[in-house]
Amino acid sequence: MSKILIKAMVLPMTGPDVFYSRGEICIEEDRILSVxxxxxxxxxxVPDRILNLPNDVxxxxxxxxxxxxxxxxxxxxxxxxxxxxxxHDKVWxxxxxxxxxxxxxxxxxxxxxxIHSGTTTMLDMYASMDQVAEAVLQAGTRAVxxxxxxxxAPNGERALQECIDLVQQYHGAGGGRLKVMFGPHAPxxxxxxxxxxxxxxADRLGVGIHIHVAETLxxxxxxxxxxGKTPVEWLDxxxxxxxxxxxxxxxxxxxxxxxxxxRRHVCVAHNPESNMKLNSGTAPIIxxxxxxxxVGLGTDGASSNNNLDLFxxxxxxxxxxxxxxxxxxxxxxxVLEMATVNGAQTLGFEDVGMLAPGFxxxxxxxxxxxxxxxxxxxxxxxxxxxxxAGDVRTMMVDGxxxxxxxxxxxxxxxxxCQEAETRAKRIAAELN
Ligand code: NI
Numbered sequence: 521m522s523k524i525l526i527k528a529m530v531l532p533m534t535g536p537d538v539f540y541s542r543g544e545i546c547i548e549e550d551r552i553l554s555v556x557x558x559x560x561x562x563x564x565x566v567p568d569r570i571l572n573l574p575n576d577v578x579x580x581x582x583x584x585x586x587x588x589x590x591x592x593x594x595x596x597x598x599x600x601x602x603x604x605x606x607x608h609d610k611v612w613x614x615x616x617x618x619x620x621x622x623x624x625x626x627x628x629x630x631x632x633x634x635i636h637s638g639t640t641t642m643l644d645m646y647a648s649m650d651q652v653a654e655a656v657l658q659a660g661t662r663a664v665x666x667x668x669x670x671x672x673a674p675n676g677e678r679a680l681q682e683c684i685d686l687v688q689q690y691h692g693a694g695g696g697r698l699k700v701m702f703g704p705h706a707p708x709x710x711x712x713x714x715x716x717x718x719x720x721x722a723d724r725l726g727v728g729i730h731i732h733v734a735e736t737l738x739x740x741x742x743x744x745x746x747x748g749k750t751p752v753e754w755l756d757x758x759x760x761x762x763x764x765x766x767x768x769x770x771x772x773x774x775x776x777x778x779x780x781x782x783r784r785h786v787c788v789a790h791n792p793e794s795n796m797k798l799n800s801g802t803a804p805i806i807x808x809x810x811x812x813x814x815v816g817l818g819t820d821g822a823s824s825n826n827n828l829d830l831f832x833x834x835x836x837x838x839x840x841x842x843x844x845x846x847x848x849x850x851x852x853x854x855v856l857e858m859a860t861v862n863g864a865q866t867l868g869f870e871d872v873g874m875l876a877p878g879f880x881x882x883x884x885x886x887x888x889x890x891x892x893x894x895x896x897x898x899x900x901x902x903x904x905x906x907x908x909a910g911d912v913r914t915m916m917v918d919g920x921x922x923x924x925x926x927x928x929x930x931x932x933x934x935x936x937c938q939e940a941e942t943r944a945k946r947i948a949a950e951l952n
Contacts, residue, residue, distance in 0.1 A: 525567035529577040532875035550919040575889035581640025583863025586789035586818030590626030594823035624651040631659040637909030666703030671714030706732040728764030735769035752777035787866040794820030816866030829909040852904035885914040
């Protein structure tokens with residue numbers, strides 16, 4: 521299928537006032553040719569296929585800027601615990617038992633959920649990333665993959681080499697659908713010397729860095745004791761910033777930290793639901809955005825969320841800031857930008873995140889012909905505050921339809937769910 525015409529409402533995310541109530545989008549191969557009101561298609565455009573969806577709104581695919589996809593296998597396995605017992609007694613022993621194949625199927629489960637809920641692109645951090653890469657290539661979505669690196673662990677050296685191999689094997693794979701970044705876990709799990717080497721390797725290979733930063737007050741206290749600095753000050757002194765860096769969480773920041781992040785053009789991945797569930801705190805999103813820092817939205821892993829639904833995450837992001845700051849904070853259109861345009865900027869994709877001529881055809885359609893979407897006063901408010909995973913009807917990535925009428929065309933959802941169930945229960949039984 522090389523030429524597709526979609527007739528629907530269109531929210532292109534190219535500006536707060538741009539909306540086409542009877543719109544159309546022309547797609548040729550992997551890119552968008554034109555976007556506008558009915559009749560705007562080029563005269564010589566003869567589609568091979570027309571998707572006529574007058575009650576759907578087409579928007580850019582959502583972008584999850586921080587997750588650990590394979591952790592779907594731990595969904596609702598351990599909840600409602602304090603952070604440290606949760607990690608030490610539940611999460612880490614479970615992960616120790618996960619095989620490469622378990623990671624493949626856990627990732628496949630995450631990708632099924634992401635496609636169902638409108639997420640076309642993710643930034644992932646985990647182990648056995650070649651398995652993750654194969655799952656993404658099969659699913660047909662877009663992803664940035666980072667091998668999680670715990671410098672202080674016995675396999676710290678081997679993991680660094682795996683990340684180098686991952687860059688060589690998968691950076692740019694799938695016609696550019698895959699990119700690779702280095703994934704040093706956090707400033708408290710990697711030594712300064714290790715982080716310097718990660719940065720040198722990332723620069724040598726021309727790729728970015730994805731790291732957890734200033735997530736909890738415990739982390740702040742640890743760094744203060746060890747180095748006499750905040751996590752951001754410490755990473756800046758090490759020279760880790762200055763290239764493409766995605767800092768996940770950034771909950772606890774001083775004004776000086778924010779000044780450094782802005783000056784070094786560090787992008788922030790905001791994970792409000794994980795931050796709430798683990799009682800980490802509320803990230804200063806309004807101030808970060810005010811300083812011109814690019815903020816994307818993430819779900820974090822399914823064990824601290826417990827889903828990968830970015831529609832729910834948008835609602836939580838907005839409501840959390842309103843509770844913390846005031847009711848005008850983070851209006852609907854801005855939170856939609858975080859999940860689309862700003863997500864693409866965070867991950868370094870220049871031609872996704874908006875529906876515009878020349879951009880990649882990464883898009884979703886949302887079925888607005890349902891009781892919870894009437895009356896239609898504000899489509900952006902409906903998408904940010906009302907919509908949820910189950911409302912997505914269609915997904916396209918690189919001009920290829922991945923889901924139609926809620927049926928995923930690239931993965932066998934039933935098989936994936938069965939494999940995930942069997943494998944997760946096997947691991948839990950081994951731990952009993
Ligand atoms: Ni995380």
